[in-house]
Amino acid sequence: MSDLTPAATPVTIAVVDAGVSDPSSPRLLADRIAQKTVDTLRASGTTATVRSIGLGPLATDIAQGIASGMLNPAVQSAMELLASADAVIAATPVYKAGVSGLFKSFADLIDNDLLIAKPIVLAATGGSARHAMVVDEQLRPLFAFLRAIPMPTSLYAAPEDWGSTDLGKRIARAAQELSVMLRSGAGRQIADSERHLRPARLPPTARRPRRAQSPGGAALLRRFRAGDRSADPAAGDRHRGTACGQQPQLAGSRAHHVDDVLGLESSPP
Template sequence: MSLGEAPYRIVAVSAGTSEPSTTRMLADRAAVGVVERLRQSGRNASAEVIELAPLATEIAQSLVSGFPSESVQRAIEKLAAADGVIVSTPVYKAGLSGLFKSFVDLLDNDLLIAKPVLLAATAGSARHAMVVDDHLRPLFAFMRALSAPTSLFAAPEEWGSPDLGKRIDRAAGELAALITSGVGRDIADGGWSGYQHSFAGNATRAERTADAVDYDTDLMRLARGGV
């Protein structure tokens, strides 16, 4: 891909809720690093961040109803169209943010197959450093994404450390390499028919049809007014 062609699309998902948010700051730094790496190699690239905090109520409602709201669906479609994804979540009580997990629960199981993903998390203590690899990595393995080898974690005392910058640069380089190699596209396109597909709706290669919706569930009968 040359500078004259359509840019690679990097989408970062931040589940930070404070203002300012260190979770968003980590996502921003990673996104800037990936874009810079791509541009240094002669590729054009753009990045945007999906903030989950403003969507929190709609995410909860979408989980209950079984159907993403319009705003949540737009966020999902941005992930589907992304060439590379960065996910950044705060850690609470040795676990992932509930907001972040709820959003992931809304994703079609096929949405991120072979999608290059960079994993990141923040916390108030370095005691939570392993949550990224203990919780995030298995989650995205289940989603069948291609997670970059280097994950990112930042506790308060690390923000001024050169080591954090080095890790961000290394992780950004890994994600850029996965994106430009085309390996994700080759894996997804070459093996698509062989995957066990659980859903139809949001996946880029899945057909959306009315047949994919079970209208005979209690929830759907309730949505129809109890008919």
């Protein structure tokens, strides 16, 4: 039992829901999963704290993050909560046979290393039982890419499921799986080993520098892209080749040549 998390060690569970109404069906489902998990952990002597991340109020902030590539304080706080949590419960509504755009946009902002080996329960709600496979077909591959550890039992609730005992049984099973993972400490151990094995990122001053641009290169490139063909550094070569009966360079080759002349790189440093 030495590999198990001591019963006295408290854990934190982050609940992420993409519902936009109050209350929303994803939030109601996520809350039921969270409460059952807390009860299961308490029965085994482990204290759990639940912290919620509602994506509805963050919709504008998430859209700005997608457009700008920068996280504002509200979204950054949500990411920090995710990073500090020991486990995650993620719930989304199903729209047009797919997860909501709000949920996917938030997931697109998550750093690839943020959820490594973090146990997660996947859940969704929808207006028809026909969408029940969305959780396993869309959410599971998404969090597998992020290297989280989805629980074996995924949850989906259609309108007719809310009063069913079967939904309660599935929630209890998923809660039990998450509780076992949390008490084992396996996810934390995997994450720690990943941090040790991951190569350290070089500081900016130690990274491979770009090739220096020739004087005036940036201005020349802007003129060329704006349609000023006299600024094409390859123009002379192309015209000479045509005069000698050779075929002119293709547009793609010309653009590649422009980058070479200006000393630009297409690959990141």
